[in-house]
Amino acid sequence: MLDSLKTYTLNPRAYCDAILEKALSRYAERIGVAFPASVTISSIETKAFWAVGYPVKDGLKLEVTTGALGRIQAVWEQALRLSATLPPEQQIALLGHPDHAVETSFSWLLQHELNHHAIGHFSYLDGMGLAEGKSPYGLGVVQRTGKQRKPKPHGLNERELADLHMCLELQTDHDAIEIVLGAYSAENWPLFRYYATCILVVMFIIEAEERRLDEPLRHHPLAATRLFQLIGHLVELPTIPAIKRAYEEKLDHLPAEYLPTADELVAYRSEVVAPVMATLF
């Protein structure tokens, strides 16, 4: 039904480079400056789901597996099959070909990795990398290079490092969500709903992977926590321009006229937030 994985497999380098390029330009467009490092990406041929980001001398290196894209495509196929059995108003509303939804989910995964770097996570991990899924280098905070095992950053033990990784995940999720959703505009409701659905697909996959691995330590927050942050951001989105404006004007209160009307907020919740939440169930 979908061709994303086929396109990827025919030329993994071109596919990954193109999606990375999109993620980088989205970053620059939203933040207002270019991504602060050069980034390269490699595709690893394996059915396993994992993605790793780690610092290199001249920037950031990403590795993603064909299994990651394969899993995203499989989840989208399943979601669209289920969606087609629902009444029209409850179906997932795509914006374009379903392959675009697969690419957008994949691109959010890359945006997540980029933001680990942009926030500065690697700078205090003593050169170590960060992994989603079980990579050959390990889980969570991973040592990508060097044969000699380095001491853990800041002398943290395995449990502390796994807990730290969970905090980093939530922080990176937040920034990647903000960048992909973009600023509020009443014309963009279908876009917010679509992007949020593309993001939650990746969160579900990472959760399923954690459960499948059944390791003694969790390395990613529960999907419920990550999704709560996503829904929370979606709910707050229409009020953010007003909050920013009041902040810039150094006001100590939020004037009601800066906010969208109550009718607009009610309609936004029923047309954007409610359908995304319905996708969760």
Ligand SMILES: [Zn+2]
């Ligand atoms: Zn991560």
